[in-house]
Every structure is written in structure tokens, then in C-alpha cells.
Amino acid sequence: MASxxxxxxxxxxxxxxxxxxARGRKALVVYVTAGHxxxxxxxxxxxxxxxxxxxxxxxxxPFSDPLADGPVIQASSQRALEGGMTFDGALELIARASLDVxxxxxxxxxxxxxxxxxxxxxxxxxxAHGLLVxxxxxxxxxxxxxxxxxxxxxxxxxxxxxxxxxRMAEIARHGxxxxxxxxxxxxxGERNDIAAELPETVARxxxxxTLPICVGFGISRPDQAAAVGRIADGIVxxxxxxxxxxxxVERAAALVASLRAGLDG
Amino acid sequence: xxxxxxMHDRFGAFGGRYVPETLVPALEALDRAFDEAMRDPAFTAExxxxxATYVGRPSPLSSAPRFSELxxxxxxxxxxxxxxxxxxxxxxxxxxxxxxxxxxxxxxxAETGAGQHGVATATVCARFGLxxxxxxxxxxxxxxxxxxxxxxxxxxxxxxxxxxxRTLKDATSEAxxxxxxxxxxxxxxxxxxxxxxxxxxxxxxxxxxIGREAxxxxxxxxxxxxxxxxxxxxxxxxxxxxxxxxxxxxxxxLIGVEAxxxxxxxxxxxxxxxxxxxxxxxxxxxxxxxxxxxxxHPAHSVSAGLDYPGVGPEHSYLKDSGRATYVAVTDAEAxxxxxxxxxxxxxxxxxxxxxxxxxxxxxxxxxxxxxxxLLCVSGRGDKDVMQVSELLADQP
Numbered sequence: 001m002a003s004x005x006x007x008x009x010x011x012x013x014x015x016x017x018x019x020x021x022a023r024g025r026k027a028l029v030v031y032v033t034a035g036h037x038x039x040x041x042x043x044x045x046x047x048x049x050x051x052x053x054x055x056x057x058x059x060x061x062p063f064s065d066p067l068a069d070g071p072v073i074q075a076s077s078q079r080a081l082e083g084g085m086t087f088d089g090a091l092e093l094i095a096r097a098s099l100d101v102x103x104x105x106x107x108x109x110x111x112x113x114x115x116x117x118x119x120x121x122x123x124x125x126x127x128a129h130g131l132l133v134x135x136x137x138x139x140x141x142x143x144x145x146x147x148x149x150x151x152x153x154x155x156x157x158x159x160x161x162x163x164x165x166x167r168m169a170e171i172a173r174h175g176x177x178x179x180x181x182x183x184x185x186x187x188x189g190e191r192n193d194i195a196a197e198l199p200e201t202v203a204r205x206x207x208x209x210t211l212p213i214c215v216g217f218g219i220s221r222p223d224q225a226a227a228v229g230r231i232a233d234g235i236v237x238x239x240x241x242x243x244x245x246x247x248x249v250e251r252a253a254a255l256v257a258s259l260r261a262g263l264d265g
Numbered sequence: 266x267x268x269x270x271x272m273h274d275r276f277g278a279f280g281g282r283y284v285p286e287t288l289v290p291a292l293e294a295l296d297r298a299f300d301e302a303m304r305d306p307a308f309t310a311e312x313x314x315x316x317a318t319y320v321g322r323p324s325p326l327s328s329a330p331r332f333s334e335l336x337x338x339x340x341x342x343x344x345x346x347x348x349x350x351x352x353x354x355x356x357x358x359x360x361x362x363x364x365x366x367x368x369x370x371x372x373x374x375a376e377t378g379a380g381q382h383g384v385a386t387a388t389v390c391a392r393f394g395l396x397x398x399x400x401x402x403x404x405x406x407x408x409x410x411x412x413x414x415x416x417x418x419x420x421x422x423x424x425x426x427x428x429x430x431r432t433l434k435d436a437t438s439e440a441x442x443x444x445x446x447x448x449x450x451x452x453x454x455x456x457x458x459x460x461x462x463x464x465x466x467x468x469x470x471x472x473x474x475i476g477r478e479a480x481x482x483x484x485x486x487x488x489x490x491x492x493x494x495x496x497x498x499x500x501x502x503x504x505x506x507x508x509x510x511x512x513x514x515x516x517x518x519l520i521g522v523e524a525x526x527x528x529x530x531x532x533x534x535x536x537x538x539x540x541x542x543x544x545x546x547x548x549x550x551x552x553x554x555x556x557x558x559x560x561x562h563p564a565h566s567v568s569a570g571l572d573y574p575g576v577g578p579e580h581s582y583l584k585d586s587g588r589a590t591y592v593a594v595t596d597a598e599a600x601x602x603x604x605x606x607x608x609x610x611x612x613x614x615x616x617x618x619x620x621x622x623x624x625x626x627x628x629x630x631x632x633x634x635x636x637x638x639l640l641c642v643s644g645r646g647d648k649d650v651m652q653v654s655e656l657l658a659d660q661p
Contacts, residue, residue: 063559068442135548139289140284162290162448164290186442
């Protein structure tokens with residue numbers, strides 16, 4: 001599937017979102033931490049998540065100091081590191097999983113820098129399609145961003161509720177694949193309510209870009225998935241799935257299936 | 266939006282603003298507010314007045330006759346230990362609290378390791394009536410229970426950090442997480458010349474009062490500039506503060522002393538500049554203790570204030586440009602320094618400062634009678650006497 005997508009379109013995200021649009025569907029983006037709960041179950045989880053209805057998988061590279069993450073993903077990262085997970089270990093998982101949905105590498109900058117200048121080429125070879133760097137905002141390091149953007153992966157950039165409209169356009173110009181909109185102030189983790197100002201933020205971002213908009217942070221339940229799916233092109237669920245995976249892969253798969261059902265109404 | 270120039274953000278290749286997008290507008294606003302405040306005579310006048318009447322500045326420059334005799338060169342001590350709260354940390358917290366008030370932020374967040382920066386932050390928050398939340402590693406709270414009490418006494422809320430290594434590194438991450446969540450009404454007072462721009466430059470500028478005073482005091486007392494300036498380096502704020510006004514005096518040698526812990530060739534030290542390699546932690550690109558995979562390596566030092574795996578980006582720049590030299594001394598040598606300054610000068614230094622003392626005392630061959638040494642006494646050792654009395658139990 002990966003090689004097929006390469007011959008049909010250089011951007012598997014564009015194809016995926018176009019196909020969803022044609023069917024009137026919204027994208028379900030699911031985050032899991034590479035190596036959590038352990039290497040083998042991490043592989044099983046990737047398969048289960050894709051089979052249960054994820055359109056895009058974000059695979060987190062564990063980092064010792066994940067300052068954008070809440071307790072659930074912090075703990076999963078620590079556990080993955082204790083199990084010996086690395087950048088190239090994550091690539092090996094991607095290669096072994098050989099998923100038929102696009103995979104985005106979700107990483108902090110330091111492990112990516114340590115992985116060397118050909119890290120993204122190795123990632124593409126393993127079957128990754130996108131890159132998201134939590135702590136590399138647009139404009140922070142133009143030379144590095146240009147190098148990463150010129151690589152073989154789509155470069156997914158983040159927009160926050162605090163981002164002013166002109167900067168939203170700037171961010172979208174420097175990104176590809178889709179735009180990840182952070183739904184609220186704070187770190188990753190489950191919340192009861194969706195931020196009240198979210199529809200307004202989505203509308204502002206919509207005016208600034210033609211890229212698909214996926215909303216993440218705080219979404220954990222089917223009803224939340226449905227609500228956010230009505231205003232965005234996709235939703236991202238991370239902590240809830242990781243927490244379910246702490247119990248079992250089956251539990252995580254069931255959650256993904258219920259989110260899929262919620263999103264599809 | 267992209268108005269901040271790269272040079273403004275960086276020290277050579279180091280520094281920058283590697284943070285989650287949510288914080289970018291807040292850091293840009295802070296950058297502008299700081300520059301405006303420093304150009305506003307009313308702000309700088311209030312800062313100077315508080316430094317004089319509340320902190321107790323200028324801090325004295327003491328001669329150190331017996332220490333001087335020992336090493337064969339005149340030693341001058343810049344006495345930051347005599348500041349209110351007992352260390353240089355308050356120079357920065359007074360400045361940032363004034364800035365927070367000016368920006369309309371009523372809630373203050375801080376991280377602390379040994380508790381000195383936490384105490385200095387709680388102090389200014391009490392003085393200005395600001396809400397104060399201090400993140401402190403659970404392990405450090407146990408080791409520095411007295412400072413936890415001080416902070417709470419002054420009305421601060423001390424939150425235990427149980428993630429990661431439960432020390433300063435994790436307290437800093439947790440403080441940043443709080444700031445990402447409460448960025449609209451909170452200001453984060455970082456305690457050292459680390460973190461994303463503009464913090465390294467801002468903290469340096471607030472701490473530069475140390476070097477400005479010391480430079481003038483040297484000219485007045487010794488009739489010349491020091492040949493060498495020595496300071497300890499963890500994150501590096503007292504060192505940056507005393508170095509900065511001397512950077513253009515190219516004849517003045519600048520020496521930063523890191524913590525070699527149990528030895529530079531062991532896994533247990535905090536010598537980021539001596540043994541680390543460039544990497545990104547807490548929003549800045551600088552020398553960093555890390556493994557081959559880019560995972561941050563926990564630091565170790567007998568001194569909690571030096572126990573940080575990163576270092577201020579301007580120090581990385583001063584190292585690579587050759588303007589400053591960075592050395593390291595072990596826990597054991599620092600304990601010798603702690604005793605030495607106590608016994609020769611009647612000044613009990615902080616364990617952090619004791620590293621700088623130990624390096625000066627341990628390199629006797631390099632000093633000359635006509636080349637004065639300026640040493641920054643970054644803080645006093647009252648906070649450390651319990652710990653040292655246990656460590657030195659069998660050596661009176």
C-alpha cells in the first residue's frame with residue numbers, strides 16, 4: 001500500500017482526506033507511544049488501531065522530558081524508554097506493522113536531532129509518511145525547518161488557541177499533510193468538556209489555510225469525537241487510547257472502534 | 266509576526282525558542298514587554314530602588330587576606346551571599362516580579378531545585394501580593410524541607426513533582442506544563458539563564474548588576490580590573506551575571522566551574538559544558554548531558570543548585586568562542602572548598618560557590634601576586650550546613 005500510494009500521489013494525506021471527503025467522513029487520527037506497553041504489544045496495538053478504524057496513526061517517539069504531555073503520555077514514554085525504545089526502534093515497528101494507513105512520526109526535537117541527518121530518509125524507507133515535532137514551532141529555526149520540510153515526509157505543523165490569525169497563515173504555509181489544531185491551553189490529556197472557543201478557532205484557521213484541519217488535545221469519548229468532527233476535518237485521540245492500552249490492546253481497539261462510530265454518527 | 270530577529274534570540278548557534286506553539290505568542294509578548302520596561306526610566310528606577318532598599322545592594326566586595334596568602338594572589342569576593350534571602354537569585358526575581366506586575370499577570374509560577382530560587386520567588390510574590398506556585402521535585406522537597414517551610418510561610422503553594430527523576434529537571438518541565446495551561450494569566454519566573462528566548466537574555470540582564478558593581482568596586486578598591494573572574498556554573502545565572510560586564514574587557518579571563526560530581530569520567534556529574542554535547546531541553550539549544558539517542562541524562566552533584574543536565578545557551582557560546590573557559594571540580598573537592606572559605610575567611614559559602622572556591626584553591630601554581638582574582642560568592646551556606654555536617658561527620 002505504501003509503495004502504491006507513492007506512485008499515485010506524493011501526498012498520502014491528500015489522498016486519504018479526499019477519499020474521506022468523498023464519503024462524507026471525518027478523519028480519525030490515533031496517537032500511540034512507540035514501545036508502549038512493550039515492544040510486541042506496541043506492534044499489536046498498531047495493527048489493532050488501524051483495523052479498528054483509524055485513518056492516520058501518530059507514532060510517538062518516547063522522550064525523557066515530554067514537556068507538552070500530560071501524565072498518561074509521560075508515563076507511557078517512560079515505560080517505553082525503560083523497555084529500550086529508540087527512534088530506530090520505532091522505525092522498525094513501522095516497517096514490521098506495514099499499515100495501510102499513513103503514519104506520522106510524533107517527536108520532540110532532541111531525539112530527532114540525535115537520530116542524525118538521514119533520520120527522515122530512514123523513516124520514509126521504513127514506511128512513515130509524516131513528521132510532527134512538538135517543540136519546533138514555525139520560525140524557531142528556519143534553516144532546520146527548511147531541511148525537515150524538504151525531506152521525504154509531510155511536515156505537519158501545530159496551531160494553538162493562542163496563535164494569532166496572521167501567524168496561522170504563516171504556519172499553514174510552512175506545513176503539509178494537515179494542520180494539527182490544539183483544542184485548548186495545556187498539555188495532552190483527557191477532559192470532560194470541549195473548549196468553548198473551539199468553533200471560532202477552527203473558523204479562523206479555516207480562513208487561513210486550505211489544508212485539512214485535525215483537532216487534538218482533550219478528546220476521549222465518542223460524543224466528543226462527534227461534536228468536534230462536525231466542525232473539523234478530523235480528530236486526534238491520544239491519552240485515552242494510551243490509557244486503554246495500559247489495560248489491554250483489545251481495550252484500546254474497542255475504544256478506537258467506538259470513536260469511529262461516534263465520528264461517523 | 267516573525268519580527269524577532271535570529272540574532273536577538275540567539276548566542277551564536279545557541280539559544281532559540283524551541284517550545285510548544287501555545288507559548289510562542291506569550292514569549293514574543295514577554296520579549297517586547299522586557300525591552301519596553303528596560304527603556305522605561307520609571308521601571309528601572311523602581312528596580313534600582315528595590316535592589317537598594319529591599320535586597321540590600323550594592324553587595325560588598327570583600328578582600329580575602331588569608332585565602333589570598335594561601336594562593337599567592339589577591340582574591341576579592343563579590344558577596345551575593347549577603348543579599349536578602351542569601352543568594353544572587355533575588356536579583357532576578359525582583360526584576361521579573363516587577364515585569365509580571367507591569368504585564369498585568371497576577372499569578373507566578375517557578376521551579377526550584379534546592380529551594381533558593383523558590384524562596385526568592387516566594388519572597389517577591391509576598392512583597393508584591395502575587396499568587397505564587399512553586400514546583401519542586403519530591404526528592405528535593407525531602408532534602409530541603411526547611412526551604413519548603415520558608416516558601417509556605419511566605420504564602421507560596423509548593424507542589425511536589427513526582428515524574429521522572431523528581432528533581433530540578435522535572436520541576437522545570439512541570440512548571441512549563443503549568444505555564445502552557447495558564448499562560449493567559451500567569452508569568453513563569455525561570456531561575457537561571459536557561460529556557461526559551463527571551464529568558465536567557467532577560468535573566469542575564471537582571472543578574473548583570475553583580476558584574477557591574479564588581480567591576481566598579483575592583484577599579485575603586487584594587488585600582489584595576491581583575492585578571493581572572495571565577496564563578497560556579499549550574500544553569501549559570503550568577504556566572505553570567507558577573508561575566509557579562511567583563512566580556513568586552515578581553516584581558517580579563519573568565520572561568521566557569523561546573524560540578525564534576527563523583528568524577529567527569531563517571532556517569533554521575535553535572536558538567537554539561539565539559540562533557541555534554543549540544544541538544545534541546547526546556548526550549549533552548551545548548552550543551553546538554555544526553556545519551557546517544559538524545560534522551561536527557563540525569564545530572565548529579567552534591568550541590569542541588571548545580572544539579573541540572575543543561576546550561577545557559579550563552580555559556581555554550583562563550584565556551585565555543587573561547588571567550589570563557591569551563592572547568593569542573595568534584596563533590597569531594599567542593600566540600601574542601603566549603604571548609605576552606607569557612608576557616609580562612611569566616612564566610613560559609615553555598616555548596617555551589619564552594620566549587621569555585623575549590624578550583625581557585627586547587628590551582629595554586631597558576632596565580633600571580635600582581636593578578637587579582639575576583640570570585641563570585643553566589644550564596645551563603647546556611648542551607649547546606651545540615652547536609653555537610655552529615656557528609657563530614659568523621660572529619661571535624
